[in-house]
Amino acid sequence: MPASSSAARTILTGLHEVMASRLGAQAKLNQVVEIIGESLDSEVCSIYLLREGMLELFATRGLNQEAVHVTRLAMNEGLVGALAQNIETLNLAEAATHPNFSYRPETGEERFHSFAGVPIVRKERSVGALTVQHGDPRRYEEVEIEALQTVAMVLSEFISNADLIDEQEGFDANPQMNGPQQLTGMTLVKGLARGSAVYHQPRITIDHVMADDTEAERQRVYRAFDRMRDQIEAMANQAEFGVEGEHAEVLQTYKMFAYDEGWSRRINEAIDSGLTAEAAIERVQQRTRMRMRQIDDPLLADRMHDLEDLANRLLRIVSGQMGTAASMGLRQDTILIARNLGPAELLEYDRRRLKGVLLEEGSLTSHVVIVARAMGIPVLGRARGVRAVVRDGDEILLDATQALAQVRPVHAVAQAFETRSQRSRDKQASYAALRGVEPFSRDGERIFVMMNAGLRDDIPMLNLSGADGIGLFRTEFQFLVSAALPQRERQTRLYREVLDAAGDKPVVFRTLDIGGDKSLPYLRKDGDSADENPAMGWRALRLALSREGLMKAQARSLLEATAGRTLNVMFPMVSEPWEFDAARNVFEQQLAMMKQRRRPLPECIRYGAMLEVPALAEMLDVLAPRLSFLSIGTNDLTQFLFAADRSNPRLAERYDWLSPAILRFVRRVIGSLAGHRIDLTVCGEMGGRRLEALALIGLGVRRLSITPAAVGPLKELVRKIDTREIAAAMERWLSEPVSDLRTQMIRWAEERDIEWD
Template sequence: MSGTAAARQILTGLHELMATRQSAQEKLDRTVEIVGEALDSEVCSIYLLRSGMLELSATRGLNQSAVHVTRMAVGEGLTGTLVSNRATLNLAQAKAHPDFQYRPETGEEKFSSFAGVPIVYRERAVGALNVQHVEPRRYEDVEIEALQTTAMVLSELIVNAGLIDERSAEEAAPERSGSAQLTGLTLVAGLATGSAVFHQPRITIDKVVAEDTEFERQRVYRAFERMREQIDQMAQQAEFGSGGEHDEVLAAYKAFAYDEGWSRRINEAIDAGLTAEAAIERVQQRTRMRMREIDDPLLADRMHDLEDLSNRLLRIVSGQMGTAATTGLKDDAILIARNLGPAELLEYDRRRLKGVILEEGSLTAHVVIVARAMGIPVLGRVRGLRGVVGEGDDLLLDADGGVAHVRPQPSVVEAFEARFAKSKERRAAYAELRDVEPFTRCGTRIQVMMNAGLRDDLTTLQLVGADGIGLFRTEFQFLVSATLPQREKQTRFYKDVLEAAGDKPVVFRTVDIGGDKAVPYLSNDSSLEDENPAMGWRALRLALEREGLFKAQARALIEASGGKTLRVMFPMVSEPWEFDAARKVFEQQLDFLRQHKRIMLPEAIEYGAMIEVPSLVEVLDQLLPKVSFVSVGTNDLTQFLFAADRANPKLAARYDWLSPSILRFLKRIVDASRGHDVTLGLCGEMGGRRLEALALLGLGYRRLSITPVSVGPIKELIRQIDLAEVGAFMNGLVAQPPADTRAAIAAWAQERGIDVD
């Protein structure tokens, strides 16, 4: 019997059973018979949570005398482990598992294989559904899926039929009393206080078993159509920088929304007897299981995208649309979400939104870039949020320390408020530096520029007093479009950017898409399927091959810069010939416009390259005579040097920007640029951290392009430094590195009263 047919048989039997007047125990006893017969299983057992312990409540195949006798704690034995982890177990040899515990009263010693799934109610496991066989075997995927579908239905039926007592039902509800502390990964540093607001309140599925499968199928079809219409409309009308979803979410929406495999799995769940909502949730549970098994952070991010899409489909089919942004924030709020896109973040009232806590989140996600630009602290990778935090709970977010305090005690509030007050004083002091030029103590003017890419960043340029935009990420406009953005639309936007910047310079980085920044209109190209996307077909490599795309952007930038100086920078240059080829595209477009268009052309074009591929440093002597400026991209450069994916949380904190290898490499670039009429800059997160910025200034960097919120702190730091003094120190440190370079630099700064915190 197929998995779908077995699940259908089980659901039909359970639906009929629950309509009878049999006692609760009789229903449990009959349930294990129904499941066991459908799956041809020698053993089928149900364990339910009662008074905090998992109790064998019904069995087919084990000793009946063990029913209501065998009990175990959550986390104890195989059943307790799968309930604790809310994860499926599928074992050919159960006794070989480290958590196996033998219970002699059950008579289970003759059974080798074991498969079990948790029974989940209100996001908490309240029991387990297990099967066993004498012969060693791993259960087929269709059998596991049938068990999972059955467990999903059981969670509703056992509660509605009173098969677990009220105390057990209460235990299944998340524990949200008393103070608690959550830990996570710092995505954007900062402090915040506010009430917990859930971005997407979880949809409650009231009905699981379908009465009319064809009716449920039509509901899903209509929901898919509406969802696809919404996504297409969003992509077409997305206003770059303020109205579009972030790159990976939008690309995944386009790819997954039309994925036949996904819709087929939902249809199979409906065939098994589930309602539309339950079928979507059933497939979503399978996705979550796969996510737990994925170590690759990029693949995990793609699975998060599918989960976001599933939530959208579930909201449509249930009629429960909207997010917390729709109703608006009434008080200072800390937003709680599984994952979030930058456009979704921008929908919230910034006067009220004080911080964000994510169950997932990535150091490289675009929502982090947006939040950093907005000055909103973000804590990510916080597991079990909904089990601890309730809507409206008081929260203290300390993203600096990677913790969040839930319903904090008065003593914790008092200490936090003292830190918060000091933080506000410092921010006020930074704001006063807006119009102050950053000169060192020795009188050297340092250029402090900012990174941008969002429309809202343009107003920030004036607010923080940056010298200009040292990195404008043009790819955002490409990433939020369902089709290649029209050249006219690109031209209008680039012109708006230049007008908003006024007399301050803007460095446009040409499009950096491909790899992990997928776009739907390139997704059919098999060459995009890189095993290592960050090092694959992306950025300038893609642009030079997609000549039409690159020519359109080149012409748009030239036309938008009429009467001004156009500064354009090429990303991921690995050899000089790539720079030559990219510049040739711009020069050809410039010649065409001179001959065929009566428009005002740029007064000059300054060409630059990003130094982020280590191979380019080996041939800087060939590149530097050709460029007006170069900018070191520390984010990609670091991961390439260390062969460490910076999006992987296991590796993100392992390699230090202040390690001798990085510092020596950065110094090589400074030394190589001497004697050339080239402006050397650095863009990346490294330049926005005070201790790292101190080291960079000591190595010889005089132009930093950083996040807007870092401009004030870095300006303040610059005014405390004597370049000759810090230069001599850094030269000595690089030549003879100490055991801990970070600690050595911090100690040197502290001795001289330089604040690098």
């Protein structure tokens, strides 16, 4: 048996006898410090517990007994306060050299030089400290520190059961957990939301720390490791997993930790010392957390986070608590908190209760963000330190637009937020009044306002928003939220349901835009490698044409679903005319096969392309005669034009849709289509913003496809403008470009009482 396990085992054996005795709580603690001191041959052993926000000396061997219940330290005061505040271990050969050293004369500790201490942690919060001291200057051995950490776990259960601390105080004594706090992050989906904090994976409470049967606990851990490893292997083979664009790297790290003998050995040693399986995992996890706080290397810190995440998975398996908050159901308006989420996990939640999402990680291009945007749920990402600030049930005011969240807000802040939210609701009500109104400008120009969709549940928004149709139905959403490739019958059923719900309003289906950053593990082939630049990688039409069976199945599904109706099908990321022709041929071949088999056929097929790759603009004169419609995809187009990754926050200011460069490009595209009977639509976030939409209308765009939430505001905008006036202004601004067109347009809009974002 390793020395650390032996030392801890000796102490725990003595503690078990003390805990089983009929002594009172104080008497038990008095015996505990004697047992620890003797076992570690330490002259001093002391226990401090959190009472009324202060760390109070509760029991000691070696210090003056008169100091018990007299010496009290604030969190972060003295060595004891520092280790409790920071939830860290201290091991000092000379205590007085530490910057937090604070001498308390009533304790009589001036004759002791060495000091070691560990926090007593309950539910991830400090509720006390266990310390040892020695007269000679020396650092305690690692086995002694690990023994102290193990004993501290047992003490946390004992002091909780004995009501020696106020459980809630353990949280509130941490300044970050007490009173209002503000978290900042990165806006992933704009919006305002208010609700109670709910963790996607609720914390697990360990009720039993000391084991009755060590071998039985070891077998439980072995079985949990086997099951966890099976899950990781399954992720590699069939399920979506990991951070966007880093799938292989993250999965490899997970597998490395899952099979790491050192990690499993440390858990085994903790079991040898007398802990239950759950307590042993938590014991090793606490050690990992303490190490994480000392790591400055961000890459190494991320790897330690991976181990923490995997330890949580192992703890859930061994405890049998595998459910998420979704499986338990939301009982009130909720702000969901998670490290990361998959799109399928998000869709499991009750939309009536889920008001917003707060992620510790997340990126602009992650799958869950795409789905959340379609659902209209605000998301704030990269909110570091959430678990150190937010408790279950805390009130949160989420302002994803301003990239911040108020936790436990004071009344004045909550009132101001509610006033702002009410203004937003009033605005939404005024937009709803325009639901049945056709958007004509003041000079009589009809602007067609379409909406983007991708989920079956998006379709009711078609009537609720009053949109003219669905200008972009992202068919890849069905693939993103599935753990396996959706069969053709499932695809057909979805497309038919969408068309039935849309009625007489047109629906434009975009074929699969997957690959690159929207990687689907179940479509990955052996030998496939991750793109270094996913946005410009093997994705969309490029991938679909290389996977002929995939595109044939989708073509057949769309043709069958639109029998007797008009099929509007659009191909994404077309770079050259031959790619459009190749994609159209796939549909025509499937159509010929259906004719041969006398299957019901679409009444009409309209083929379109998405202009996202600038190269296609140079070939529109060649492609235009074959097109029924063209959609400009501003999200990808703009980042390609500016060579600016839209997921990189450092490039946000350079990703400006009101740059003369992008506006001149759009104007040139519009001009190249003159004389062709082609419907031109602008799709993406650019068209959903007031100033940007105003600029597009001034360039001659008459069809916009935007998020459902932007339909009402855009209708209101159209009714306030004269298209001839804004067209003249745009011509003037683009002929002699100014350094800041946005400022010019804001001034122009304000002079005409036109609201802007």
